Amino acid sequence: MKIVVCLKQVPDMESKFKIIDEKKIDESQIAFKINDFDNYAVEAALQLKEKLGGEVVIVSAGPARAQKDVRQAFAMGADWGIQIDDPAVEAGDNYVIAEALQKAIASIGDVELVLTGVQAEDDQASVTGVMMAHLMDAPHVTNVVKLEVNGKDLTVNRELAGGKNEVINLSIPAVLAIQSGINEPRYPTLPGIMKAKKKRLDVKKAADFGASAAAKTEFIKMFIPVSEHKAEIIQGDPKTAAATLVNKLKNEAKVL
Amino acid sequence: MAKILIIAEHFDGKVEDSTLELCKAAKSLASALGAEPAAAVFSKDGAVANEVAKYIPAVFSVEDANLEKYSADGYTAAAKAVVESQDVKGVLIAHSYYGVDFAAKLALALDCGIVSNCNKVAVEGGAPVFTRNTYNGKIQENKKVKTDKFVATFEKGAFDMEAAGGAGAVTKVAATIGAVRTTVKEIVETMAGAVDISQAKVIVAGGRGLKDGDKYKDVIIPLAKKVGGEYAASRPVVDSGWTEAARQVGQSGKSVTPDLYIAAGISGAIQHVAGMKGSKCIVAINKDPEAPIFNIATYGIVGDLFEVIPAMMENL
Ligand SMILES: Cc1cc2nc3c(=O)[nH]c(=O)nc-3n(C[C@H](O)[C@H](O)[C@H](O)COP(=O)(O)OP(=O)(O)OC[C@H]3O[C@@H](n4cnc5c(N)ncnc54)[C@H](O)[C@@H]3O)c2cc1C
Ligand SMILES: Nc1ncnc2c1ncn2[C@@H]1O[C@H](COP(=O)(O)O)[C@@H](O)[C@H]1O
Numbered sequence: 001m002k003i004v005v006c007l008k009q010v011p012d013m014e015s016k017f018k019i020i021d022e023k024k025i026d027e028s029q030i031a032f033k034i035n036d037f038d039n040y041a042v043e044a045a046l047q048l049k050e051k052l053g054g055e056v057v058i059v060s061a062g063p064a065r066a067q068k069d070v071r072q073a074f075a076m077g078a079d080w081g082i083q084i085d086d087p088a089v090e091a092g093d094n095y096v097i098a099e100a101l102q103k104a105i106a107s108i109g110d111v112e113l114v115l116t117g118v119q120a121e122d123d124q125a126s127v128t129g130v131m132m133a134h135l136m137d138a139p140h141v142t143n144v145v146k147l148e149v150n151g152k153d154l155t156v157n158r159e160l161a162g163g164k165n166e167v168i169n170l171s172i173p174a175v176l177a178i179q180s181g182i183n184e185p186r187y188p189t190l191p192g193i194m195k196a197k198k199k200r201l202d203v204k205k206a207a208d209f210g211a212s213a214a215a216k217t218e219f220i221k222m223f224i225p226v227s228e229h230k231a232e233i234i235q236g237d238p239k240t241a242a243a244t245l246v247n248k249l250k251n252e253a254k255v256l
Numbered sequence: 257m258a259k260i261l262i263i264a265e266h267f268d269g270k271v272e273d274s275t276l277e278l279c280k281a282a283k284s285l286a287s288a289l290g291a292e293p294a295a296a297v298f299s300k301d302g303a304v305a306n307e308v309a310k311y312i313p314a315v316f317s318v319e320d321a322n323l324e325k326y327s328a329d330g331y332t333a334a335a336k337a338v339v340e341s342q343d344v345k346g347v348l349i350a351h352s353y354y355g356v357d358f359a360a361k362l363a364l365a366l367d368c369g370i371v372s373n374c375n376k377v378a379v380e381g382g383a384p385v386f387t388r389n390t391y392n393g394k395i396q397e398n399k400k401v402k403t404d405k406f407v408a409t410f411e412k413g414a415f416d417m418e419a420a421g422g423a424g425a426v427t428k429v430a431a432t433i434g435a436v437r438t439t440v441k442e443i444v445e446t447m448a449g450a451v452d453i454s455q456a457k458v459i460v461a462g463g464r465g466l467k468d469g470d471k472y473k474d475v476i477i478p479l480a481k482k483v484g485g486e487y488a489a490s491r492p493v494v495d496s497g498w499t500e501a502a503r504q505v506g507q508s509g510k511s512v513t514p515d516l517y518i519a520a521g522i523s524g525a526i527q528h529v530a531g532m533k534g535s536k537c538i539v540a541i542n543k544d545p546e547a548p549i550f551n552i553a554t555y556g557i558v559g560d561l562f563e564v565i566p567a568m569m570e571n572l
Contacts, residue, residue, distance in 0.1 A: 013392040013523065014544055025395070094360075095369070118356075123390055125372045126351070127360035130328070134364045139437035140328065142357045145446075155441075159508055160353050163447025163501070169439045181495035216369030220385065220398040231540060231556035241557045242567030245539065248555060253537045255458070255516035256483060256572075 001054040001149065001172075003045040003113045004105050006129070007073055008035045009066040010122040022221040034069045037117025041178040043185040044147055045115055046077045052149060055079040057111075059104050061089050061097050067201065074196035075188030082108075086205045092215045094123070098131035099213035100206045105132070107209050112172040113154075118143055118179045126177070133175035140175040141168055145182050258345040260286040261316075263335055264297045264308045265326075265350055271307050274350035274410075279311040279418035281377070281410060282348055288379040291345050295424075296338040298331055300324040302428070309424035316342065317426055322433040328358040329436045336365050337431030344405065346384065351409040359409045369401030372409045384408070392525055393548035412507070412530055447509065449502025451486065458485025458516045461505055461532070462493060465521020465542065465561060469498035475565050476520065482572050488512070490522045506531035520561045524549025541565070 011017075011030045018026040034042075045056045058073045058081035060066050070081045082104050089100045105111050114136075116129035126142070133140035145165060146157035152172050157165040159179055188196070206212065234241045234248070249256045262278040264271060275295075282293035294314035297305040305317035318334040331354070339347065347366075349359040351373045363370035375396075376387035385400050386408055453459060460483065462476035472493060480487035487503065494504040505512055507527040517535035522528060524540070524547055532538070533552055540553035541561045550556045557564050 011391065013394065017391060017394050017546070019395065025391075093369070094372075095364070121392060124388070124392075126356040127363075127370060127372050130357065130360040131364055134361045140357075140361075141438060143353055157444070157446075158353065158357075160443070161507060163445060163509070165444050165446050167441040167444060169441055170437055180491065184496070216363075216403050217371055217399050217401050220400060222390070222395050222397040224394070225389075225396045225551070227551035229551065231538075231550045231553035233545075233550070233556045233558060238557075238559050238563035239567045241559065242564050243571045245555055245557060246568055246571040249516065249537070249539070253516070253554065255537045 001048055001052045001113060002057070002108070002111050003048060003054065003115065004057045004059050004108065004111050005038065005041045005045045005073065005078065006101055006114065006116045007038045007042065007058050007060045007070060008117070008120045009033070009060065009062050009069045010035045010120055013121060017224070019222055019224065022223060024222070032065055032069070034072055035117050035120050037119060037121070037178065037180055039185040040180050040182050041115040041117050042073045042076055042078060043183045044178055046186070047183060048113070048149060057081060057108055059101055060084070061086070061100055063090065070201060071196045071199070072188065074199045075192040076186055077192065080200040082202045082204060084206060085203050089206050092213070093217045093219070094125050094127045095131060095216050096213045098128045099135060100209070100211040101128070102132045102135040103206070103209035103211040104204065114175040116175065116177045118177045129175050129177040136173065136175065138173045138175055139170045140177070141170065142177040143179045144176045145179050147176065147182065258289070258291040258343050259294045259314070260289065260291050260346050260348065261338065261342070261344045262295045262312070262348045263331065264295050264304070265352060265354055266297075266299070266304045269304055271304065272350065272352070273417055274352055274412050275308065276311055276417035277412070277415040278348045278350060278410065280415040282312065283418070285346070285348070285377055285379070285384065289345065289382070289384070294342070296335055298323040298334040302426070305426045309426050310420040310422065311418045313422060313424040315424050315426045316429045318429050318431045320431065320433045322436050325440045326354045327436045327438050327440070328361055329438065330433050331358045332361045332365050333433045334431050335362050338429050339366060339405070341429050346406040346408065349407065349409045351411050355409050359407055363407040366405055366407065368403040368405040368407060370407040370409070371399045371401065373411060374408050375411045375414045377408065389526060392523055394546055411526060447501045447504070449500050451500070451502050453486045453488050453503055453505070454510050454512050456486035456512070456514050458483045459488050459512055459514045460485055460518045460520070461488040461490065461522060462520050463490035463522030464492040466493065466498070469496065472498040475562065479518070479565055479569060482569060483516070485514070485516070490528050519549055519553070520565060522549055523547045524552065
């Protein structure tokens with residue numbers, strides 16, 4: 001089976017975020033990593049390849065720093081990849097990215113399954129996979145927590161609220177947005193890391209695939225939210241703070 | 257008059273709370289834009305359309321055997337038919353499991369911009385400006401669309417629920433639904449478990465900050481026992497198999513409202529907060545002073561949970 005995984009590099013959310021001119025985050029303080037949800041998508045693709053043969057291709061839109069995490073997926077076992085390193089795509093919106101990714105996938109040819117994460121941890125949009133499916137004229141399912149392939153037929157579980165799953169049938173080609181917990185993503189092995197360095201990574205511009213979508217939304221500004229309600233932060237070293245907290249829980253909040 | 261249209265969501269004949277929130281949103285947004293609020297309801301026989309009409313003055317009902325269950329193809333075709341038969345300016349959809357599955361498809365089918373996962377909307381210069389969380393809630397952004405129409409999805413809880421009152425007019429809209437390429441075979445339960453944490457008065461919840469399953473067991477469970485409560489977890493803890501699924505709190509887990517909820521090593525992602533924000537007293541223990549959990553906590557300790565929790569144990 002020929003599978004594409006769309007992988008986004010995102011900041012580690014425990015980083016210290018600073019905003020420059022209400023427009024962008026200061027990357028000098030930020031460590032980058034694979035979007036957590038995409039890690040599960042890579043693992044799902046690798047498990048299918050182990051069962052059915054075929055290849056796993058990583059497609060990522062992002063600047064040069066994103067190569068580190070595409071190669072991380074190579075080290076896990078993905079075969080090769082495409083990086084769309086294009087400032088015009090970066091400056092676009094979800095639709096511009098979805099179109100560029102979809103055109104890049106089309107250029108590979110005969111892709112049967114496209115996997116994404118359910119959401120990017122940074123923009124939290126949950127739209128890219130659905131947009132790509134629409135552009136490909138293919139069916140899709142989001143929030144996939146179980147996946148089986150029988151020839152051209154897929155059986156997937158879609159997570160619903162309150163611990164329920166819908167069991168859904170559809171046919172390939174299809175796009176699935178993978179939810180965390182579907183598997184346990186593997187760690188790269190040392191031989192995997194060595195091999196990853198030599199794997200093919202095509203660096204392209206959107207125009208190389210004939211992608212040219214214009215953004216349909218406009219970013220205005222970003223800011224650190226000010227909460228009307230902030231916790232009472234208990235000061236002191238861990239021992240003092242813990243003692244104060246227990247005292248407050250017993251005598252002030254009266255919940256212990 | 258132009259309309260602000262919500263797409264109603266229902267399950268087993270019951271209208272979802274998120275739909276009642278959207279009714280409220282549609283009313284205020286419509287009045288700010290000089291438009292009318294309306295709802296679109298998709299079903300097999302229209303029964304649920306009358307239910308939605310208690311909350312909003314105009315309901316457009318698309319009825320088709322292919323709309324008995326939710327599907328992205330069915331909902332997109334039906335919504336497009338309503339938008340094209342009416343003067344619709346914008347479409348509001350819940351950022352729910354079904355909402356995220358079709359909202360972006362509808363936006364492309366309508367050739368308009370989508371702003372997803374919003375928590376607020378204001379009108380500036382005659383156009384809606386949306387506010388949404390990014391970076392796990394550490395940063396928010398404002399966005400607007402460049403197109404004539406818009407689609408927006410909203411987080412659960414972004415608006416209060418509209419109360420039942422009037423009897424809105426229900427109008428049938430004809431639509432060609434076409435092929436539905438995803439077939440729902442059945443619905444299964446995945447979180448059945450012996451424990452029911454939703455009854456506990458005190459809950460001690462651990463998150464990814466616990467680092468591994470052994471530490472979760474060594475730190476969280478003893479504290480829960482000591483305070484006579486239940487232990488619980490964020491989703492990554494359950495995903496990694498450190499504890500059972502029945503103990504997961506959040507959008508895809510349990511909703512809990514104990515007197516005391518202690519969140520240790522949990523960042524406070526919106527999907528976690530959705531399941532515990534109704535707790536009476538919330539304690540957050542996190543080494544990151546900017547973790548969003550501090551925005552909803554009553555008391556917070558900024559520090560290493562592996563130092564703070566043992567010290568709490570000594571004082572209990
Ligand atoms: C559709 C959907 C449904 C979801 N449903 C749920 C749900 O039901 N429940 C849920 O929980 N999540 C859910 N999620 C996932 C959610 O988005 C977050 O990924 C998740 O809640 C993060 O869990 P966490 O806070 O444990 O981990 P992280 O976000 O990684 O946070 C770990 C925290 O631990 C802190 N920390 C690390 N080390 C220490 C230390 N030594 N001492 C103190 N603090 C430390 C860090 O500062 C950080 O804030 C859902 C996501 C989606 C897309
Ligand atoms: N720049 C990108 N490059 C590769 N994949 C992406 C990119 N942006 C989004 N995706 C994919 O789409 C998913 C959903 O992202 P989003 O719609 O931005 O929340 C992610 O989990 C990725 O799989």
